[in-house]
Amino acid sequence: MIGFKCQCGQPLYFESTRCDACGSSVGFDPSSLTFKTIKNDQAVSDYQLCSNGTNHGVCNWVTKGKEIGSLCFACKFNRFIPNLSNPRNLWRWGELEKAKKRLFFTLLSQGVPLIDGWQLKKNGLLFDFLEDQRSNDYALEPFVSTGHANGVITINILEAEPVARAAEKAAHQEKHRSLLGHLRHESGHYFWYLMRDNQYLKNQFERLFGSPDIDYDLALESYYENGAQTAWWERYITPYASSHPFEDWAETWSHYLHLIDGLETAAQLGFTEEEGLSQPLGHKLKAWEEISSRLDELNRSLGVTDHYHFSVNELVAEKLGFVKTFIQELQTTDLMRGAGQRLS
Numbered sequence: 001m002i003g004f005k006c007q008c009g010q011p012l013y014f015e016s017t018r019c020d021a022c023g024s025s026v027g028f029d030p031s032s033l034t035f036k037t038i039k040n041d042q043a044v045s046d047y048q049l050c051s052n053g054t055n056h057g058v059c060n061w062v063t064k065g066k067e068i069g070s071l072c073f074a075c076k077f078n079r080f081i082p083n084l085s086n087p088r089n090l091w092r093w094g095e096l097e098k099a100k101k102r103l104f105f106t107l108l109s110q111g112v113p114l115i116d117g118w119q120l121k122k123n124g125l126l127f128d129f130l131e132d133q134r135s136n137d138y139a140l141e142p143f144v145s146t147g148h149a150n151g152v153i154t155i156n157i158l159e160a161e162p163v164a165r166a167a168e169k170a171a172h173q174e175k176h177r178s179l180l181g182h183l184r185h186e187s188g189h190y191f192w193y194l195m196r197d198n199q200y201l202k203n204q205f206e207r208l209f210g211s212p213d214i215d216y217d218l219a220l221e222s223y224y225e226n227g228a229q230t231a232w233w234e235r236y237i238t239p240y241a242s243s244h245p246f247e248d249w250a251e252t253w254s255h256y257l258h259l260i261d262g263l264e265t266a267a268q269l270g271f272t273e274e275e276g277l278s279q280p281l282g283h284k285l286k287a288w289e290e291i292s293s294r295l296d297e298l299n300r301s302l303g304v305t306d307h308y309h310f311s312v313n314e315l316v317a318e319k320l321g322f323v324k325t326f327i328q329e330l331q332t333t334d335l336m337r338g339a340g341q342r343l344s
């Protein structure tokens, strides 16, 4: 995450809606990746707050132009939002939007093409933020699991609840579980789906992650019954990554996004001179390792758990390098022409 500033020079947070110094209303503009001032007189303002911000207070992104009441770029990707007659759902949705905006920021700043499924039926991206009967007796489904299928990322909104998330984390013996982590992971599945016909990527994938044709349901069943592969750390970034090549890919993709976003923020805060984006991956990993161990020490001195739990060996580093290659392929892909089609 880079540092943002108001027009008056005051630093802003990614979630800011107002500048404390000059009192201006502000919002994030995804086309320039900067904050813009929203004038009090909306009729003459070049930017308008997204209607999910105006009506529900869950968005601080802006739309360009004088039209009032439209959704911002990122909110247009929503297909289902939770039932807002339950006030707690408004808060949960707000948490999901914050995480989704962070995901989008990283993807946009990496030049990854993003088109919603309303514009592009076959390969566009949509989000379903759903309840199940664990949080709502009247919900249609007894159990909604977080996942991706055919361009739709589904998140069970219960994941926004810190207690429920901590319970799931403990049940699966995970060391890291967050909304942003979920969204990054699922976006990895989506982008693989998008590039499924790209033979060059498929060959590289198979070499590093294994055959994607291994029976997925059986593999996951075995993972939940027997746990991770023995000595999983020799080949995978997380235990879950050892369940199936697709999960390995999504965990690796997610970790790559953690890495570049974490490094960018660290550079912004003066923790490192490493810019994160321009240097070779090996430099980034080394810089991130140093920062992480310092952050872990800081956390321990405050009596909280380590913030960073991953160790990156050579094979995992090679997989992370493939994510970089994959993103470069994405940057030159024309989504409107079809999955995996390069721009000419």
Ligand SMILES: [Zn+2]
Residues within 6 Å of the ligand: 006, 007, 008, 009, 010, 019, 020, 021, 022, 023, 024
């Ligand atoms: Zn200001």
Ligand SMILES: [Zn+2]
Residues within 6 Å of the ligand: 050, 051, 052, 053, 059, 060, 061, 071, 072, 073, 074, 075
């Ligand atoms: Zn919005």
Ligand SMILES: [Zn+2]
Residues within 6 Å of the ligand: 185, 186, 189, 246, 247, 250
């Ligand atoms: Zn997955």
